[in-house]
Amino acid sequence: MKTRQPDNTAVRTALWRALHVLIDEKPYVIDDKIGYNLIKPEAEWQERPDMKYTERLRASIVARARFVEDVAKTEIENGIKQYVVLGAGLDSFAQRNAEISSQVDIYEIDQSDTLIWKEEKLIENAYKIPDNLHFVPVDFETTSWWTGLLKKGFDTNKKAVVSCTGVTLYLTKKAITDTLKKMTLLASGSTIAIAFYLPLEQLDEEDKPMQEIAMKGAAASGTPFVSFFSVEDIVKLAGEIGLKEIQTVSTKDMIEKYFKGRTDNLVPASGEFFLVAKT
Numbered sequence: 001m002k003t004r005q006p007d008n009t010a011v012r013t014a015l016w017r018a019l020h021v022l023i024d025e026k027p028y029v030i031d032d033k034i035g036y037n038l039i040k041p042e043a044e045w046q047e048r049p050d051m052k053y054t055e056r057l058r059a060s061i062v063a064r065a066r067f068v069e070d071v072a073k074t075e076i077e078n079g080i081k082q083y084v085v086l087g088a089g090l091d092s093f094a095q096r097n098a099e100i101s102s103q104v105d106i107y108e109i110d111q112s113d114t115l116i117w118k119e120e121k122l123i124e125n126a127y128k129i130p131d132n133l134h135f136v137p138v139d140f141e142t143t144s145w146w147t148g149l150l151k152k153g154f155d156t157n158k159k160a161v162v163s164c165t166g167v168t169l170y171l172t173k174k175a176i177t178d179t180l181k182k183m184t185l186l187a188s189g190s191t192i193a194i195a196f197y198l199p200l201e202q203l204d205e206e207d208k209p210m211q212e213i214a215m216k217g218a219a220a221s222g223t224p225f226v227s228f229f230s231v232e233d234i235v236k237l238a239g240e241i242g243l244k245e246i247q248t249v250s251t252k253d254m255i256e257k258y259f260k261g262r263t264d265n266l267v268p269a270s271g272e273f274f275l276v277a278k279t
Helices: 008-023 034-039 055-077 112-124 145-151 173-183 205-220 231-241 251-258
Strands: 082-086 105-110 133-137 161-164 191-197 244-249 272-278
Touching: 008 034, 008 055, 034 112, 055 082, 055 161, 055 191, 055 205, 055 251, 055 272, 105 112, 105 145, 112 133, 133 145, 145 173, 173 231, 231 244, 231 272
Parallel strands: 082 105, 082 161, 105 133, 161 191
Antiparallel strands: 191 272, 244 272
16 A cells, blocks of 8 residues: 655655755754654755755745734734635644634644645644644645635635645636636635745746756656746735735835845845735
8 A cells, every 4th residue: 555645845845944944044044943853854855956956945935824824813813713724735824823823713624645644744743733623625726725615624714814825836717717716605704825936037036946846857857837926916816806905015025024134145046926816
């Protein structure tokens, strides 16, 4: 019987978050080694090319993780009782924020193998899985994450906050449009924060070579990058679908929020931006 394994992208993302704590200077943008504790990587993992030569990508990963958690925490403090994490991977919000996470039902949505592996490893490593943490296995292209969410007890009559990072790059534009349309079914006043990726030609020059390497590597591993958008295209799509209070958050905004005054020159790569909106 084949042993279930988490998605390679989920593992890489978790290790980047840990590497930030292990080698970057304080203050940490986010302090998260839980994924690392579950993975228990090989001794020389920090020397892997995808770890050693990707500082700006690592900074992007920790920036987006901090950003969506800040959005979620604000909404929870304002009384929202449901938090949906689309493309959860090895996210550890529930484990690191026990007090605030105990106030909401958290729905982690991702591929079945990743979620099963994660649940097993959390138990093996003595991390508590509370009753309000729900794992929702889906395949974003072939099954409905919305149907899976409803089956796990999600209440469409209650407002929610939804975060989505590291997902849209791998989906067709049809699947992305469908995902955004599903979000309009959330109770009025719900908040979404979803990451999108700029086309190669819109990246800063210093980030283009790394992005080209990443694109080739993703294709070779069977998980090609599929969809890129300009900010203008996403704002237009969000408006057409019926989302409200539409804002976008850029790499420059992330630098201002989380990297200002750092002494180690850590800054995120260009290329990723967030759509933040209300239903």
